[in-house]
Amino acid sequence: MSPRDLLRPYAAAFVSRFMQMLQYRTAALAGFATQCWWGGIKVMVFAAFYGGSAVAGAASPMSLAQAISYTWLAQGLLVLLPWLGDPEVAQAVRTGAVAYDRLRPVDAYALWFARSAGWIAARLLPRVALMAAFSAVALPLAGLGEWAWQPPANAVAGMAFLLSVGLALLLSTAMVMLLNVAATAALNERGISAVATPVVIVFSGNLLPLALLPDVWQTALLVQPLAGLFDLPARLYFGQLGGWHALGGLGLQCFWIAVLVALGRVAMGRTMRSLQVQGG
Amino acid sequence: MPHILVDRLLKSYRISERGPGVMGALRGLVQRRQRTVQALSGVSFSLERGELLGFIGPNGAGKSTTIKILSGILRPDGGRVEIDGRDPFADRERHVARIGVVFGQRTQLWWDLPVGDGFDLLRDIYRVDPQRYRRTRDELVALLHLERVLGQPVRQLSLGQRMRAEIAAALLHEPDILFLDEPTIGLDAPSKLAVRDFVRRANRERGTTVLLTTHDMHDIEALAQRVIVIGHGRVLADSPVEALRAQVMAERRLVVDFAQDAALPRQVPGATVHARDGQTLVLDFDPAVTSAPALIARIAAEHAVEDIRLEGLAIEAVIARFYAMHGAAEA
Numbered sequence: 001m002s003p004r005d006l007l008r009p010y011a012a013a014f015v016s017r018f019m020q021m022l023q024y025r026t027a028a029l030a031g032f033a034t035q036c037w038w039g040g041i042k043v044m045v046f047a048a049f050y051g052g053s054a055v056a057g058a059a060s061p062m063s064l065a066q067a068i069s070y071t072w073l074a075q076g077l078l079v080l081l082p083w084l085g086d087p088e089v090a091q092a093v094r095t096g097a098v099a100y101d102r103l104r105p106v107d108a109y110a111l112w113f114a115r116s117a118g119w120i121a122a123r124l125l126p127r128v129a130l131m132a133a134f135s136a137v138a139l140p141l142a143g144l145g146e147w148a149w150q151p152p153a154n155a156v157a158g159m160a161f162l163l164s165v166g167l168a169l170l171l172s173t174a175m176v177m178l179l180n181v182a183a184t185a186a187l188n189e190r191g192i193s194a195v196a197t198p199v200v201i202v203f204s205g206n207l208l209p210l211a212l213l214p215d216v217w218q219t220a221l222l223v224q225p226l227a228g229l230f231d232l233p234a235r236l237y238f239g240q241l242g243g244w245h246a247l248g249g250l251g252l253q254c255f256w257i258a259v260l261v262a263l264g265r266v267a268m269g270r271t272m273r274s275l276q277v278q279g280g
Numbered sequence: 281m282p283h284i285l286v287d288r289l290l291k292s293y294r295i296s297e298r299g300p301g302v303m304g305a306l307r308g309l310v311q312r313r314q315r316t317v318q319a320l321s322g323v324s325f326s327l328e329r330g331e332l333l334g335f336i337g338p339n340g341a342g343k344s345t346t347i348k349i350l351s352g353i354l355r356p357d358g359g360r361v362e363i364d365g366r367d368p369f370a371d372r373e374r375h376v377a378r379i380g381v382v383f384g385q386r387t388q389l390w391w392d393l394p395v396g397d398g399f400d401l402l403r404d405i406y407r408v409d410p411q412r413y414r415r416t417r418d419e420l421v422a423l424l425h426l427e428r429v430l431g432q433p434v435r436q437l438s439l440g441q442r443m444r445a446e447i448a449a450a451l452l453h454e455p456d457i458l459f460l461d462e463p464t465i466g467l468d469a470p471s472k473l474a475v476r477d478f479v480r481r482a483n484r485e486r487g488t489t490v491l492l493t494t495h496d497m498h499d500i501e502a503l504a505q506r507v508i509v510i511g512h513g514r515v516l517a518d519s520p521v522e523a524l525r526a527q528v529m530a531e532r533r534l535v536v537d538f539a540q541d542a543a544l545p546r547q548v549p550g551a552t553v554h555a556r557d558g559q560t561l562v563l564d565f566d567p568a569v570t571s572a573p574a575l576i577a578r579i580a581a582e583h584a585v586e587d588i589r590l591e592g593l594a595i596e597a598v599i600a601r602f603y604a605m606h607g608a609a610e611a
Binding site: 012104 | 352
């Protein structure tokens with residue numbers, strides 16, 4: 001089989017899910033509006049924090065302008081956070097349509113992975129574009145340049161950031177796959193989501209840059225898998241990780257992707273052996 | 281070595297239970313009860329290439345479970361399945377490339393996609409050569425009269441249209457074996473005929489091995505050469521359709537309307553009383569033992585009779601009796 005033929009089913013699954021999700025324009029706009037609102041609040045909190053504390057300016061690992069950009073970035077990339085399994089998988093499990101997924105002559109994990117990646121990517125791109133239009137273009141035009149989303153530190157940092165966001169997408173998909181498998185095994189993923197959500201928001205750095213958390217935790221915070229979802233790409237964006245450190249950051253993301261994919265495959269194999277197909 | 285070999289297949293499910301109401305729910309928080317249901321307890325049969333086998337049995341008998349195991353979706357707890365020498369579960373990817381499956385109660389097409397786009401997606405998932413795909417698809421579209429629905433999203437199709445589209449979807453990769461799990465469920469008469477006609481053609485002209493489950497005995501009569509009756513996870517009968525029919529169709533039914541004030545006989549020699557309703561008596565008899573003319577003549581001679589109707593026992597009734605005979609009706 002040629003490599004092109006080998007990848008054909010997965011590419012088709014990705015594209016089809018991507019196109020399907022792009023249809024949901026209202027959801028994208030609503031998500032964008034909410035994210036602007038929360039982004040605005042977070043920006044004001046940062047401004048108050050930086051303005052009120054004499055120490056913050058000097059000792060903080062981040063300037064106010066960076067913290068503001070960080071916030072817009074975090075809001076734009078919010079859907080990278082894996083707090084929910086792919087609803088299509090959960091639906092298929094509930095209705096028993098999962099039986100048809102088992103009938104495809106392809107790697108079952110890779111098929112769901114491609115589909116979930118398409119699901120995430122299709123929600124990510126419109127939201128990032130809208131967020132950039134709002135906070136990087138509209139705000140400066142409105143004379144609010146100091147509240148705007150600033151460009152990356154330099155061209156290399158920008159490239160490293162894009163690469164890192166791509167890896168974050170794969171990392172996020174690998175985590176969503178664990179939720180998918182859990183949904184398949186337990187037939188109800190909402191319980192897991194409820195526990196996972198706060199953990200993910202804090203440890204991905206989405207709530208606050210991890211650099212602002214206590215110093216003694218820094219190493220642990222940086223190497224845990226959730227940092228690769230947002231904190232690492234953001235550090236690359238601001239040029240806080242340069243040279244070998246940047247490569248190290250990307251390598252860390254790859255490491256966690258490999259570990260979580262391996263974990264997901266084992267878990268899925270086990271789950272499928274005891275799969276129960278509902279109904280009929 | 282048979283094409284499909286099923287040997288003493290076992291499968292059980294665990295079912296969680298809790299008592300009804302609030303108390304049941306509260307108790308369920310502390311103590312989970314589980315019950316094991318034996319879906320298959322030793323199903324065995326074999327099938328040669330090109331056969332068309334009908335699978336019947338009451339709800340919950342294990343028909344769908346057998347199909348799911350044969351198609352590699354479920355792993356049996358015990359026993360052996362080999363299809364062309366392959367274990368469907370262990371060798372799933374290679375096995376499913378050669379089979380097509382339709383579950384009448386579910387859809388494999390994408391709800392929001394037009395039918396044609398769904399077909400294209402299956403082409404890529406099954407890695408079908410584009411030229412070959414176009415030929416197969418056009419042929420299926422013509423045979424199943426799908427020209428007008430190709431551009432419609434699946435959610436807007438009628439059940440009959442959808443089922444025809446489902447069958448086409450299961451055959452786009454030209455499988456050697458076709459598993460149909462209740463393909464005619466809920467269909468109107470023309471759609472049923474179209475589906476039957478198509479399945480017969482696929483079997484005769486292309487030599488596709490077909491295994492179908494159904495509750496519609498007319499499907500079996502119209503299609504299958506051989507029929508397996510399954511109940512309580514066991515094979516109750518495995519015989520050619522003619523043999524089953526001869527066995528069960530033997531029964532005839534005579535409906536006799538007696539005159540207004542005539543006394544109804546308590547018993548009729550050579551027949552059993554099935555029901556009595558007012559002045560009407562329903563009698564079952566075996567034509568091999570008592571001939572219909574003789575029975576009618578005897579009744580007419582001894583009683584004042586207004587009308588007599590002779591009915592073949594509906595095959596549904598026969599099957600219901602067959603299930604009851606084997607204690608197979610669903611609990």
